[in-house]
Amino acid sequence: MLSFIGRRIGVVLLILFGSSFIVYNLEAVAGDPLADLRTSSAKNKAFLIAQLTRTLHLDVPPPLGYFQWLKGVLGVFTGNPDLGKTRDGLLVVNEIAAAVPITIRLVLGATILAILLGITVGVITAIRQYSRLDYSMTFLSFLMFSLPIFWVAVLLKQYMAIDFNNFLASGQITPPWIIGASVVMGLILAGLISGDRKRVWMIFGITAVATAALLLVVNLTNWILVPGLGIVGVGLLAAGVAVGLTSLIVGFENKRVLYASLTVVLATVIGYFPINAFWKGKDLNAVVMLFPLVGLVLVAVVAAVAFTNVDRGSAIRTTVVGSVFAFLFLLIDKLMQTWGQYINADGINLRPIPTIGEVSVRLSSNDFWIALMDALVHVLLPTIALTLISFATYVRYSRASLLEVMNMDYIRTARAKGLSERTVIVRHALRNAMIPLTTLMAFDFAGVLGGAIITESVFGWHGMGTLFRAAISTQDLNLLMGVFAITSFMAVMANLVADLLYSALDPRIRIGK
Amino acid sequence: MAKKNVAVEAAESSENAIALHETAGLSQGQIIRKRFFRHKPAVASLIALIFITLFVFSASGIHLGTDQHPITIPGWWKYTLTDIPDTNFCGIAVGCPNWQHPFGQDPIGRDYFALVMRGAEQSIMVMLVVGLIGGVFGTVIGAVAGYFRGWVDAVLMRFTDFIITIPSIIIGAVIGFKFGNLGVVALAVYLGLFSWTGLARLVRGEFLSLREREFVDAARIAGAGNIRIIFKHILPNAMGVIIVAVTLMLAGAILLETALSYIGFGVQAPDVSLGSLISEYQDSFTVSPWLFYWPGVLIISIALCVNFIGDGLRDAFDPRQRRRITRRDLIKATFKKPAEEA
Numbered sequence: 121m122l123s124f125i126g127r128r129i130g131v132v133l134l135i136l137f138g139s140s141f142i143v144y145n146l147e148a149v150a151g152d153p154l155a156d157l158r159t160s161s162a163k164n165k166a167f168l169i170a171q172l173t174r175t176l177h178l179d180v181p182p183p184l185g186y187f188q189w190l191k192g193v194l195g196v197f198t199g200n201p202d203l204g205k206t207r208d209g210l211l212v213v214n215e216i217a218a219a220v221p222i223t224i225r226l227v228l229g230a231t232i233l234a235i236l237l238g239i240t241v242g243v244i245t246a247i248r249q250y251s252r253l254d255y256s257m258t259f260l261s262f263l264m265f266s267l268p269i270f271w272v273a274v275l276l277k278q279y280m281a282i283d284f285n286n287f288l289a290s291g292q293i294t295p296p297w298i299i300g301a302s303v304v305m306g307l308i309l310a311g312l313i314s315g316d317r318k319r320v321w322m323i324f325g326i327t328a329v330a331t332a333a334l335l336l337v338v339n340l341t342n343w344i345l346v347p348g349l350g351i352v353g354v355g356l357l358a359a360g361v362a363v364g365l366t367s368l369i370v371g372f373e374n375k376r377v378l379y380a381s382l383t384v385v386l387a388t389v390i391g392y393f394p395i396n397a398f399w400k401g402k403d404l405n406a407v408v409m410l411f412p413l414v415g416l417v418l419v420a421v422v423a424a425v426a427f428t429n430v431d432r433g434s435a436i437r438t439t440v441v442g443s444v445f446a447f448l449f450l451l452i453d454k455l456m457q458t459w460g461q462y463i464n465a466d467g468i469n470l471r472p473i474p475t476i477g478e479v480s481v482r483l484s485s486n487d488f489w490i491a492l493m494d495a496l497v498h499v500l501l502p503t504i505a506l507t508l509i510s511f512a513t514y515v516r517y518s519r520a521s522l523l524e525v526m527n528m529d530y531i532r533t534a535r536a537k538g539l540s541e542r543t544v545i546v547r548h549a550l551r552n553a554m555i556p557l558t559t560l561m562a563f564d565f566a567g568v569l570g571g572a573i574i575t576e577s578v579f580g581w582h583g584m585g586t587l588f589r590a591a592i593s594t595q596d597l598n599l600l601m602g603v604f605a606i607t608s609f610m611a612v613m614a615n616l617v618a619d620l621l622y623s624a625l626d627p628r629i630r631i632g633k
Numbered sequence: 634m635a636k637k638n639v640a641v642e643a644a645e646s647s648e649n650a651i652a653l654h655e656t657a658g659l660s661q662g663q664i665i666r667k668r669f670f671r672h673k674p675a676v677a678s679l680i681a682l683i684f685i686t687l688f689v690f691s692a693s694g695i696h697l698g699t700d701q702h703p704i705t706i707p708g709w710w711k712y713t714l715t716d717i718p719d720t721n722f723c724g725i726a727v728g729c730p731n732w733q734h735p736f737g738q739d740p741i742g743r744d745y746f747a748l749v750m751r752g753a754e755q756s757i758m759v760m761l762v763v764g765l766i767g768g769v770f771g772t773v774i775g776a777v778a779g780y781f782r783g784w785v786d787a788v789l790m791r792f793t794d795f796i797i798t799i800p801s802i803i804i805g806a807v808i809g810f811k812f813g814n815l816g817v818v819a820l821a822v823y824l825g826l827f828s829w830t831g832l833a834r835l836v837r838g839e840f841l842s843l844r845e846r847e848f849v850d851a852a853r854i855a856g857a858g859n860i861r862i863i864f865k866h867i868l869p870n871a872m873g874v875i876i877v878a879v880t881l882m883l884a885g886a887i888l889l890e891t892a893l894s895y896i897g898f899g900v901q902a903p904d905v906s907l908g909s910l911i912s913e914y915q916d917s918f919t920v921s922p923w924l925f926y927w928p929g930v931l932i933i934s935i936a937l938c939v940n941f942i943g944d945g946l947r948d949a950f951d952p953r954q955r956r957r958i959t960r961r962d963l964i965k966a967t968f969k970k971p972a973e974e975a
Contacts, residue, residue: 131794135791265936266932268891608798615794
């Protein structure tokens, strides 16, 4: 195993050396960084050319220049890598260090969201193969496969930002919208649930009426402008998730785990006011903000251990996931309470959803929650756009993979020995079906640092994608190589990690021979 | 529960019977064709794609060669990229769609139908060339690596890894930016040269398992050479995987080309692409939305058709994918059976 990893790393280094050498020389030969200076009419043209030649070492022939660059990169082992300077005389290392957190903020959330949603939908459509739900999701995922992100982004900006902001001026949902939304919700739910015609109509009616009633309540309470879940909302949502998770992971008939999960809900409800008071504290930061999560997870572990004596692993999993959800509901509630304050803040003025940028420049408040809200509304549209695009891949892959596994003999065996369908799917099929997806995930997480060139450009973010684009269009060799070094390193490492994960998860695959 | 399983078993055995009955006496090609034509969305997409392609190419004509040496076959549409007919005014916008200009006019006054058709022509051209080059390279490299194994495999696969390291958008950008004005075919060729890696890996995997099969031994004993075994014996059996992967590559290629043109690294002005049109007119969305919608609608239609055709082909080629057995089939099978067995 170790020798396999060693050999693979050796090969990886060789590949990286080769590809960076090629890209360096390709770019150095194809682009002339002095092109715009040669045609400039500046009086000190000769001086400027000489200066740029000196800072960028343009007098060194490209193959030699590459080795100079490589020597700087290898400085990473001594702790101070030197990736050279950009055309503007800035250190490439600093530029990249500034871009990385922005890119992570942009892409990481979308990647995780796409994986979670995509796998969930893929699994459901595989279980309900050939149902109406399956057909409509298949069509939707093909549509998403075919969407150009830059086109979707413009639509999102128009309908989810500009029109939503206009709507906020009143904050009242108009009757045509209420009727439309009710009908659509009814159609969606009636489409999801199979049954005879009478049942479908009944579901449609109930859903439509419920949606209309909910929207009326939203209007009456002015919920859009002053939203909130309240202690009741948080408690109900957390309880719903607790029951759902229990019946999904261990089965509803397992009362001990159910009680343990509900204990976590109780702790959440009891902790509602203390946690909110704690969050009002003055010097709050992202780490301190998470303390209640730690507390809830601890409660979850203790409750699971206290209530159960067999199969504690899955009991702990159930309660801990439930506690994370409970914390999320608390957080959402807190953010909703901040919403009213945020949209009325200076520099926002009831137009909260931005179409461009990473933060509001004109926002004067330095309250932690306002700042968090600001970051969230800025990341909202790019995240939706990115999720839409990669969601479809996960739906298709997880559906195909689960369908293949469900046809295996061991699934037949599991059913034959009388296990419930839930156990067969969750414990036997799903785990094996997810193995092929590790490769996809490894590559997606590696791709995070590459940034999303198109998305960054549409939404005006200054991450890795923007750096790369700037490097290409201004013939900035060092900057291009800096970005390339990071993205290609991540790509080959993802390849290696995917192989190792695969062999760790699937005992049939043996590596090293 | 138990009752349901019995029912499932019964259904499965009769499903098999139906499947066998349906394929009895047909060649592999006939079975695949039959299965494909049963996939309604795929057939509809195939017809739509052929229609779009013919419509686009006949409307805009065919443009090859570089700016200096253009090779042009004119189309039936009355305007070209360079024509600037009179602009009509309508409210705050200029150049609304009318009978003269079904897609409207851009702010300069150029006929937008001509621009969009030209862009679609470029995108389809890129798609086809990338599919051709990527398909041939991927298949040959994967086949040789998988068939010969050993050091040939090692070298070719490390070469593949090496190409994978260079993200396609980097290559597309470097190449598009430097060579974009050589015309769209040159861009497509370069994109194709870097998009075969996924296919090569798939084909290699397929060849690794197929080369161990008995029919390969039989062919070798009968005296067939390596080239003959690769192309005549193994390749037809790997065709399903290849065709499906190539359709996905086609859909990816059209999105890659439009994305590159969108950020300005693909097709260069004065020539247009669907991506560059969207990039140019995205800000006029509120005033003249037709400038924004039409290029996007074409990209989505083409990519969606290709994806559905790929899905249909996957179903047709995959022997494990069985068709959903409808009640009508069961009734048909039940009533036919006695006669067949007799």
